Amino acid sequence: MGYSYYSLIIQMLFANYPMLTMVIDEDELHTGNRREGLFMGFGSFLFKPADSLGPIISLSILEWINYEKNAPTQAAPVLNSIKFLLFVIPAIFALISLIFIYYFPLHGSYFKDIQLKLKTIHKEKKEDYFLGRKWRGKT
Secondary structure: OHHHHHHHHHHHHHHHHHHHHHHHHHHHHHHOOOOHHHHHHHHHHHHHHHHHHHHHHHHHHHHHOOOOOOOOOOOHHHHHHHHHHHHHHHHHHHHHHHHHHHOOOOOHHHHHHHHHHHHHHHHHHHHHHHOOOOOOOOO
16 A cells, blocks of 8 residues: 555656646747646546546455455455555556656757746746736737
8 A cells, every 4th residue: 555655646746747847838838828727727627537437446346356345354365456456556557657757758958948948938028027018929
């Protein structure tokens, strides 16, 4: 069970949100608008059904492996199946996610270039805001 929490924390802190902010930065560079709310809202829209499917699938598997509710002990195959669900399955999905992280296109000089361009754009927006002008970039 510890590995499940560990992999979830690692994914959320070191993969999901930093990568999402990179995508938001690239989107701002292409559109001229910063749309964090759109990305976060769409992410929530996708994660809610996924969060509902996890328990449904897990409980279905427990029923399939003959888990006995309120039993003082469980049979060895049932305990091994529970361990498999808690440790092996999350590890497999963590490894699969590494494939997507490896091919994530926003890194290196391309990402540094995006950051430099955004720094310039944000400086222009700040100057225009304080001078009361409409921003002269993309709208």
